[in-house]
Amino acid sequence: MLFNRKIHSLVAIELKLGEFEPEYIGKMNYYLGVLDDKMKQKDENPSIGIILCASKGKVDIELALRDFNKPIDVAEYKLQFPKKEIKELINREVEESTAEKLSKKAKT
Secondary structure (H helix, E strand, O other), X not given: OEXXXXXXXXXXXXXXXXXXXXXXXXXXXXXXXXXXXHHOOOOOEXXXXXXXXXXXXXXXXXXXXXXXXXXEEEEEOOOOOOHXXXXXXXXXXXXXXXXXXXXXXXXX
C-alpha cells in the first residue's frame, strides 16, 4: 500500500506472477473496501487499486471491470534480466544443489 500525495489517495498494488484472472478484481475490490473503511481519513479520496500481471487480455479485463465503480486498473509488466547474471545464478544454484546431494550421499 502507498499513499499518493498528489491525488490524496491510498493506492493498493498487487503483483501477480501469471496472466490476468477475473477473480483478481474481486480480491482488489475487497482490499480497497478495507482500506477505505479502516485506513482512509475523511479528507482523503477513495483508494485506488492497481493489479500488475505478467500478461493481460483486454477483453477479459473489460468484462471483469464492467460493473465495478471503484478505481481499479490492470497493467502488464515485463521482466528483463541481464543474461550474464542469469547464467551465473543458474550455474551457482546447480553447483550448490550438486554439492548438497554429494554431501548427503557421503553421510550415508
